Amino acid sequence: MARESAPSIIFIDEIDSLSGQRGEGNESEASRCIKNEIFVQMQGVGTNNDKVLVLAATNTPYSLDQAIRRRFDKRIYISLPDLKARQHMFKVHLGDTHNNLTESDFESLARQSEGFSGSDISVCVKDVLLEPVRKTRDAMHFFKTREGLWVPCGPEQPAATLITMQDLAAQGLAEKICLPPITRSDFNKILARQRPTVSKSDLELHERFTKEFGEEG
Known part of the structure; x- marks a missing residue:
């Protein structure tokens, strides 16, 4: 038996930038035409034998036009990581x-x-x-390991040497400088x-949208 082919996947991030509410005061004619074309193309997805899975993401679900909401079978709320x-x-x-x-x-x-x-x-x-880089750049003391590497440290470190990264580089030891863990x-x-x-009001907005139009992820 032939294996069924996997669907093609289309991912649209920040879909609200393409499919905001139509009829807004600052909406241009060009923007409205683009939105209408998106809706038309979305309506045609899945009407032939080609398997296409369309995924989209938004942080402002209420700004989506209701026509685009209808074209997604599932509207799933992905909550913050636990x-x-x-x-x-x-x-x-x-x-x-x-x-x-x-x-x-x-x-x-x-x-x-x-x-x-x-x-x-x-x-x-x-x-x-970037912290190890900052420590190495600002260090005034280094200690030398058994392998001959120079590691930044504090003055209390045993065998600490009063020297800077620039001093080590001037002595041709730049390649021997080792970043601390x-x-x-x-x-x-x-x-x-x-x-x-993400603010508390943002979360409340997403939860309200989920109760009205979506489902938990």
Whole structure:
């Protein structure tokens, strides 16, 4: 028996920018024509033998024209990641980067990031990844490892040498400079100033839309 072919998938991000409410005061004729054409093309999807799955995403569901809402069989609300999901996201975004975080540290980070979206966590980790570079750039002390590498440290570190990254580079040792591992304190520093981008009113709006038109994801 021949295997059934998988459907083609079309993904439209921020669909509200293409299919906002028609008849708005600042809507141009060109914009209205584009929206109408989208609706016509969407109506034709699935009427032949070609299997096409159309996925779309929006953060402002109420701004969608009702005609585009009707053309999607399911309107699914994807809520913010829960604690376990946030814990996993921190691990995924950190990847193989040298760090000394424990499983307990990742659990604590997940609790600290209550209300964060996946995008917020991604931004947080990107900022944290720059911390070793900042430490190395600003360090006034380095210590030399058995392998001959120079690692930034504080003055209290045994065998710490009063020297800067620029001094090491001037001595031809730039390639021997090693970035320190990412620590829990690096994350604490970034999380202390970062705030979630999704507000309580945003969540209430999405939940209300889900009750009226959609379903839970």
